[in-house]
Amino acid sequence: MTGPRSAACDVTGRGVVSSLGQSVATFGRALLEGRSAIGELGELGAGLRFGRGAPIRDFVARDHFDERTLGQIDRFTQFAVVAARQAWHEAGLDAGAIDPTRVGVVIGTANGGVDVLQDGFRRLYANGASPKPLTIPQSMASAPASRIAREIGARGPVFGVSSACASAAHAIIVGAGFLRAGLVDAMVVGGTDSCFGEGYMRAWDALRVVSPDTCRPFSVDRRGLILGEGAGILVLERHGRAAARGARVIAEHLGGGMSCDAGDLLAPDPAGMVAAMRNALADAGVEASRVDYVNAHGTGTGANDRAEATALGTVFGGRRVPVSSIKSMIGHAMGAAGALEAIATLTAIETATIPPTIGITAIDPELDIDPVPDVARPCAIDVAMSNSFAFGGLDVSLIFGRAGA
Amino acid sequence: MTPTEASSETAAERRARLEAEIIGFIAQEIQDKTAVLTRETRRDEVAIDSIDIVNVVFAVEEKYDTQVDIAPDSRFETVGDLIDKLITFIPDSKP
Numbered sequence: 001m002t003g004p005r006s007a008a009c010d011v012t013g014r015g016v017v018s019s020l021g022q023s024v025a026t027f028g029r030a031l032l033e034g035r036s037a038i039g040e041l042g043e044l045g046a047g048l049r050f051g052r053g054a055p056i057r058d059f060v061a062r063d064h065f066d067e068r069t070l071g072q073i074d075r076f077t078q079f080a081v082v083a084a085r086q087a088w089h090e091a092g093l094d095a096g097a098i099d100p101t102r103v104g105v106v107i108g109t110a111n112g113g114v115d116v117l118q119d120g121f122r123r124l125y126a127n128g129a130s131p132k133p134l135t136i137p138q139s140m141a142s143a144p145a146s147r148i149a150r151e152i153g154a155r156g157p158v159f160g161v162s163s164a165c166a167s168a169a170h171a172i173i174v175g176a177g178f179l180r181a182g183l184v185d186a187m188v189v190g191g192t193d194s195c196f197g198e199g200y201m202r203a204w205d206a207l208r209v210v211s212p213d214t215c216r217p218f219s220v221d222r223r224g225l226i227l228g229e230g231a232g233i234l235v236l237e238r239h240g241r242a243a244a245r246g247a248r249v250i251a252e253h254l255g256g257g258m259s260c261d262a263g264d265l266l267a268p269d270p271a272g273m274v275a276a277m278r279n280a281l282a283d284a285g286v287e288a289s290r291v292d293y294v295n296a297h298g299t300g301t302g303a304n305d306r307a308e309a310t311a312l313g314t315v316f317g318g319r320r321v322p323v324s325s326i327k328s329m330i331g332h333a334m335g336a337a338g339a340l341e342a343i344a345t346l347t348a349i350e351t352a353t354i355p356p357t358i359g360i361t362a363i364d365p366e367l368d369i370d371p372v373p374d375v376a377r378p379c380a381i382d383v384a385m386s387n388s389f390a391f392g393g394l395d396v397s398l399i400f401g402r403a404g405a
Numbered sequence: 406m407t408p409t410e411a412s413s414e415t416a417a418e419r420r421a422r423l424e425a426e427i428i429g430f431i432a433q434e435i436q437d438k439t440a441v442l443t444r445e446t447r448r449d450e451v452a453i454d455s456i457d458i459v460n461v462v463f464a465v466e467e468k469y470d471t472q473v474d475i476a477p478d479s480r481f482e483t484v485g486d487l488i489d490k491l492i493t494f495i496p497d498s499k500p
Binding site: 068071072129130132133134 | 436456459460462463466467
């Protein structure tokens with residue numbers, strides 16, 4: 001279709017743990033309905049400058065894990081494992097369907113196990129007690145990948161990756177790269193983070209980039225990002241393998257691009273974003289003119305949205321491709337964001353409907369952009385792009401295509 | 406336990422009590438909750454793994470306010486072997 005077939009791999013499984021539902025179906029439906037998970041934090045936000053966020057309020061760990069397992073995995077790993085079970089089930093790669101040595105797992109996290117670390121520090125500094133004995137294995141950034149591998153029996157390359165808000169997108173690119181290199185036949189990839197521990201929220205408060213009201217990407221009165229959390233997981237397979245075994249291909253991952261601003265820690269550089277998007281298009285063998293939809297990084301900070309709109313203008317040569325940010329509904333899920341947004345992009349392709357950007361009071365006149373405000377928009381999508389631009393200037397752009405298009 | 410009771414305990418009684426308490430910690434950690442542990446129970450019979458050992462060591466440290474230098478990959482054959490190792494780290498001064 002759009003590019004060199006050898007570059008593509010197939011998406012055959014998806015899993016979601018989000019503040020808008022804990023299945024792909026409920027998550028996708030809520031996004032297309034333009035529902036917001038952002039609400040008052042109440043006690044959770046006591047003493048903070050911001051009082052709103054999008055925590056996952058209905059995740060009951062005991063519904064998914066026995067007591068012994070819970071004692072071994074922190075909340076961010078719980079999210080990832082629950083999402084991975086969904087994805088693995090959807091892919092239909094149960095025992096016997098694949099050589100376990102040809103299966104890998106790469107999971108991104110910005111934070112690692114901040115909850116168990118916080119508990120440990122509280123014990124240490126408040127009570128003079130030792131951190132609990134499994135604090136290290138619970139907090140390590142590779143814990144989600146390791147646990148998922150154990151559950152599905154993956155014996156190939158398994159590790160964690162970290163690049164702040166681009167962690168999941170980097171994980172997807174790494175997984176796709178391993179498939180293309182012929183190192184594996186299937187990869188479980190994505191990202192996860194748990195973001196509502198007191199210490200972690202106070203650290204964000206101190207940085208002063210969190211909005212005191214809500215997340216309004218591309219709006220003239222946007223005031224910052226809103227914290228979210230969750231996990232998104234994809235199963236990728238070597239192109240053609242799923243068809244050969246009679247499994248459904250949800251979409252094709254056509255390619256991806258990476259770049260680094262090599263500059264400011266917090267202020268994004270449009271040039272880095274442009275490079276990532278162009279690298280992705282080149283990798284996928286797709287002309288910019290063929291992209292029907294862009295799922296933006298769209299954090300709702302003044303700096304990101306300005307830089308991203310500028311970069312989009314450069315890449316798409318003034319064509320106003322529809323762009324939306326689901327962070328307006330689920331906040332910024334950090335290490336999970338890139339995967340949840342990739343899954344939202346797949347939903348857009350599958351349903352031929354673009355999820356909206358909600359919360360826009362008036363589109364910032366300085367941004368030459370079509371942010372699909374307020375309501376979902378019907379739109380046939382053959383090719384879509386999903387952007388992740390992290391602190392530290394770490395940029396990733398992913399390209400997905402409609403299966404068989 | 407009151408100090409009077411503690412001081413009236415003989416060395417043998419103390420040893421038996423510590424063993425029972427430690428068996429309780431081990432039972433709490435292992436996966437098979439129906440297992441009946443004795444000193445003679447072999448490690449592989451009840452699948453005591455490295456995480457169980459880490460947690461039992463921690464429980465003993467907390468309970469007896471002591472420091473236990475037993476590594477997660479520590480080798481032992483039976484529950485009794487593990488108990489004996491652990492008890493060497495509990496000072497006589499501790500109840």
